[in-house]
Amino acid sequence: MKLRKLFAGVAAAATLLGGMAFGATAANAADTASITLSGKTVKGTVYTAYKIGSYDTASAKVEKDKLASVGVTTDQAWKTDAENVLGSTVTNTPEYKGYGDPLAYVAGTTGYYTNTPATLPNASATMESFVQSLAGKLDGKTAVDPSQTVANDNDKVVFSGLDEGLYLIVSKTDTEPATDAGSPLAIVGTQVTVNGTAYTKLGANNQTLGKAVVKPSTPQKPSKSASDLNPYVGATITYTLEGTVPAKANSFKFVDTPSAGLTVKLDTLKVNVQGETDPLANTEYTVDPASGDFNTSAAKPSFTIALNNATKYQGKHIVVKYNALVNKKANVNGTNNDVRFDNSNQTTTTTITPQLNTVTFTKKGVDADTNALKGVVFQIVADTNNATPLPDGTATEATSGDKGVVTFSGLPNGTYTITEKTPADGYLTTALPSFTVTVENGKVTNVTPTGVGAGLVTFENGYANIVVKNVKKITQLPLTGAAGTMLFTVVAVLLAGVAATVFAKSRFTKRALDA
The missing domain is CATH 2.60.40.10 (Immunoglobulins)
Known part of the structure; x- marks a missing residue:
């Protein structure tokens, strides 16, 4: 699984912890908070939340009816793992001890999603690395029950009835085994209740708490369409594949798996950036196999289209078109053509119903x-x-x-x-x-x-x-x-036969008279 990142609008740990106060942890509001994930969610993705930190509301600062800062501490079940992760992903020395808490250290030194100047180099990547490594410590941890499964693309995901605090969100697809813990998303904080007032914004930047926008850093599910969903066998139809290169992608590859009833004409394949008239030069991408007709086989069930320099097209929407012949093996009850992105199990299937x-x-x-x-x-x-x-x-x-x-x-x-x-x-x-x-x-x-x-x-x-x-x-x-020609030919042959007979009889009569 690839790391999925939560972008602007996410209340991540650093948002919550930057410039925080420290001290004894006060009790958090119980069962009143929620976390909502929105944006580019994908059907079949399972999201699971783990509570990893609690708010120190006693140290919270409220200025002009706004929550300026709040302290947190790492929950005991996660503290040792968080300390160990820091040693390998953030710093080689346990400097967090000056902060008194590993989560406080990470937020206070990265300045992630705040205007606070970062004191660690490449602070955003540091936070991302911390989250990713912490998600590798899920064994034996208790997750929020239940997990949430996305029913349809772009549906919101809501965890409700939560204790206030910080949560590590992980995800996986519903086709992966239950033992697969899933990839990390980020650390997301709920609302903060101070003296009976629930605050959903934090700090001078008014960072939203309890909400996150999902923007995959790796493509999850391409789209696919056919020019004719009811073609006749022997007809040639056009397939269109589409997908957006993520903002942080280093690679981008379609994996296309046509049924045996389709013969893909690779020489017709074109790749475009949406909005641009001219297709990309074939030096910008690689098709495997490179040319000719492609028919699926056990040895090679799929062909691929990969951008040679994905970073050049980050954020761009890629459109691939190619022709395919509906051949004699096409199933009139439904002929499928699947596509997914490399290293993803999220498959889009386009089904045509061929006719004869x-x-x-x-x-x-x-x-x-x-x-x-x-x-x-x-x-x-x-x-x-x-x-x-x-x-x-x-x-x-x-x-x-x-x-x-x-x-x-x-x-x-x-x-x-x-x-x-x-x-x-x-x-x-x-x-x-x-x-x-x-x-x-x-x-x-x-x-x-x-x-x-x-x-x-x-x-x-x-x-x-x-x-x-x-x-x-x-x-x-x-x-x-032709039949008329034949008849005339037969008649002509008959007439010729009659003429020959008359001629023969004439010769015989003449010889008789001369005798």
Whole structure:
């Protein structure tokens, strides 16, 4: 887990303790205080509070009806750990003893979130380090019951019924094991009650007590969207990933995990900073794999997009776009595409519901079969140039029913050749109809009759009504298109045969007369 930081508006330990007084600790108000966390909270994050310090209200100073300062002492259960943490994170010598208390020392010397000049170098980082190290001492400590889980992104988190004092707030995701203590946020102080009056502001800067604004120092959850949530198999859609580089981030990486039903076209990937027209140069980020088509596998289930210099883009909103082909493995009940940030368990899932095309036409014959011809078998073959082959298990043969209707379903976008394979009894087998049909996003966009039986395929109302006929005699073929050409060819052959016969008979008669 990464350290999450509470920024402006947070009543951290140093806010409470800077310029404090010391002395015996007076009793704190019990069960009357609360702490509210707001801001960029993330669904599924579990926040837990630990009371680590108490107020010394006897030493509090109230000036002009405002709380100017108040003393604190570290609670006994935490005192040894706080002392040990100081030796490794704040100072190599126990100078806090001059203050009489480890929490008082940390606040008084860092001046964190106050106008008090810091007496330690890099005071903000020192306080952050102290909080982070103290959160590593949770074993055996008693937490506020219950912990609070964020139901929806940006929901407020409220700890109520608290004793007044200082609290260490830690967080983790709800997918992490219960034994994981969680990452530190900060030390947050509640209201302070002095002589019956509850104060929610402290010091000349009017720092707010009991409230904190969450701004993750590492990205927690990216957003993701698809240009079409109901695409047809064989279609290409655009995915958009978005996330803001945190103010203190040293790295920033999307981890994208598409389902097997998506073929990601990495060569189409572009990275933009929101608000800027031109995409970033490809030298500003690294995609792994770098190019080509990406299909998830057990060996490499994800691809990544990482900024090469995250510090350069701190606070910037990053937008990534790429195209993906919905391939034959797409699950029509829901095809997922997940994204998260590196080193985070907060995943965003975008689910598309792919669709497949259907081609329907009517088979008709002659005589009694003029309106419908039952029992005729057709086969369908996908064009080799289609972006997506037929999904495994797709029926490639269909038979006309009682009303002559033939249906091929489960077709990705593309072009197909449909040919009559087995005609009905008594029908011509030498001029079987065939046609190509193109389907795209639920519509037939083109029909082209082909072969000797081309004239047997007709359509009207665009391509809404496709009719495929068959005949019993060659003379019943339409005199148009290829079928008409065939008929004329047959007639020509017959005439040529007649001419040859006449010529032969003429030669025979002439030889007889000459004899």
